[in-house]
Amino acid sequence: MVHTEGKSKVLYGLYNDDEVLLKAISEANHRHLDIMDVFTPFPVHGLDPLLGLEESRLHQAGFVYGALGTLTAFLGMSWIFTRDWPIIFGGKPYWSVPAFIPITFELTVLFASIGMVVTFYTICGLRPGVVNENLDDRISDDKFCVAFDTTHASDAEVDELNDFFQATGVEEVNTKWI
């Protein structure tokens, strides 16, 4: 007996080739089928627009993190070297802007990159110790997968999906509670 509490019944088809996959998704759009997700072993060119995915806003978050890094470094050093602990280095003024720039740059990059990685992992639900269930192990190897959520689908609707799979050259169709 499969434990189905809080899970979705997923009907998925595996394709052999990314070109076939792209054609299948065009066909699915044509038939107004509601795709749950698509899994590919590598990024497939032209997939995002076909799925109607909006451009990621991750880089906007990145800009904010970067700007935070810039401010942290520049204001931090300005405060440290003029108020908190002024030291003369090589006869330069306390507030030596050119000397601050490399560190400002580094902290900008550091904040932006770490911030974006953490944001990305948070969005994807990837935290330490998490166990993600795969639809099929082969989607990280050589298969391209189109998945539909059929938890509340009628038999007629499932038939329609199977029709679609057969019409688009699928290799294999399976169902899984996930």
Added chain:
Amino acid sequence: MTHYILESKHKSVTLGMIAVGVLCLILSFFMEPDTLTGVGADGHAINTHARFWTNLLHNSVFFTGIAFISFFVITASITAYAGWYVAFKRLWEAFGSFMIVGLVFMMIIAIAGFLHVHHLYHWGGNIEGDRILEGKAGFLNNYWYTFGTLIIVGVWYFFYRKMRSLSLAEDEHGNAGYEHHKTMRKWAAPFMIIAGFTSAALIWQWVMSIDGHWYSTMFAWYSTASWFVSAISLTILVMIWLKSKGYYQEVTDEHMHDLGKFLFAFSIFWTYLWFSQYMLIWYANNGEETIYFRERIDNYPILFYGNLVMNFALPFLILLRNDTKRKYGTLIFVSVLCLFGHWWDYFQMIKPGVVHTVHDYIGHGNHSDALNDMEGHIDEVGHGASEFISGFTLPGFLELGVFVGFLGLFLFFVLNTLSKAPLVPKNDPYLGESLHHHVGYGGGNEVHH
């Protein structure tokens, strides 16, 4: 339209630009600023026509560099197995053809140096007793200047002709074995090595040696990055113009996006090198080195700070967003800004040093050189150069006119070369990749397939 046709209208516009340039160059010969003229011991007026010679040098170096870099990018792309640019590689080939014109201009300057007609270079005059210049005389002399220029640009041009003829032959006789392309790979890789070293040597000689006492190990990269950004800016501008005339419909927003990325990335690269050069000199605080920046910050503040605004702050902020690289209006604005900005950059590399050398020559002002500063005459640094010198402190109308003239000459040669071969090459192994180029910009819900 597979062939560009050099219409008489395009011809007359570029010839008109050349006419403006020639007129301004002649005027700049006769409009020497008063502070750069003097009276010799025998009572004769001394006029070195520095405004004319600096304008000629400035624009020759700038446009020769654009031609060189355009060819260099082709060889780098071939070596890197890049495919995206192939659809419009004929445009860069056309840019490269200007190298021979640049060589002629640089030879005029070299021979004039031999004959002591101009006084552009600190080392060009009497260097007796100047220990620094005496020490550098093995490199900074008119023989090496002339033959170095001739040999190096000559070798570049030889490689260029070779690659160009292979590219044209590929159109005619290209086959499934891609033999032409393989031969091009063999020519491209050694050229990159040769070009990497020789371009540095040339820029030391052509530009850095104006301030003969000064040197910077960052200089070659920094000024080459300046050429690179200029070349990309001009590529974008000419490409958008060609597209607006109905040519190069194969070149899509995707290619423009990548050109925009190059413009963005190399503007930052230029800034990185500019800053690396500046900060190391600022930090070391060595009188022989800091005098270069002291001079520019004190006497040429608009040149100095304007350079950073035009070539870093504005392109960085404008091109940071993804979509600005796909909008022609923004691309045109930033390209014009960067092209002018890097021309301005070369202006501030060349003009202040020549003012020094000329003042030295005519005995005007009270310039002390770095050697003397070390011996305790620090107060005199830059004295006598703080007044406004037209055509030197800032580019004047004549300078802009000469720029327009050289741009016209450059475009004339480029368009002429462009008209001689199909715009899109045939039989290049990467052509298909280029025609289907896609940068993966998935903005909005556009459906590309």
